[in-house]
Amino acid sequence: MSKQEVIRKAWGVHFANDVDENGFRISNVGSLGWDSKYFDIIELGSFEYLIRPKSLRGIESNNGWIVADIMNLPIEGVYQVGKFLDDGTFRYGIDEVEWYDLREYLVDFGFTHYQPITKPLKPIY
Template sequence: MTKEDKIKEAYGDYWDVLRKYIDEDGRIHYNDIRFVANGAIKELDMIEPELFLKLIYPKQLEGIRNNNGWTKIESEEDLPVSGEYRVISLQYSKSINAKYARSSNTWLPIGTDDRRFIEVTHYKRIIEDKPPIY
């Protein structure tokens, strides 16, 4: 599914009425929706307007701007540098850690007994938690 498909799905029956007002991240200026389809605000369970921008969007689109931190691999340009990442793989039902080798373009699971290369659809950096200050 594409980003645009998710945005269309979130707006549902209001998509055709509002599509010309919706930006590439599924947001719409509050004034536009208020005058065009006021009922949509309640029915779509919209997130409150961003303070100065006055942009609103359906709650189900929260995180769509950066895909919740995940990079979708659609071409070679999307591949990361060699290293360890959190990945979504077709072979596993949940996200796992994997090591990527750019030179051979291969992903290998970490922390499992599985030693087969895997096919990865999404990845994101593994961010170590900072220790407590006090």
């Protein structure tokens, strides 16, 4: 599913063409017309609010996951790989994948996303 499709699905019947690339739209209704249980509501002032379904939190960075582009893979680092299953759940591998093995995991094993694994820094004291 593409980013735009995820945004449309999250908004459902409330989707409109004024929804931006990260799923926000400006509303003058604020918390009166949107249930804060399901929507993030950010007051901009002067009766203007940014509204977005809570399910879209993290969409700006795709929660750190990068959609694999075989022609543009990294040339250093260690990665986690993942893919969506037929039932819509996301599965990620338990192995750390070195950059030079990334192409094999993506092509041969059908993984579609990867995420850098950041090694923790050693303590200073």
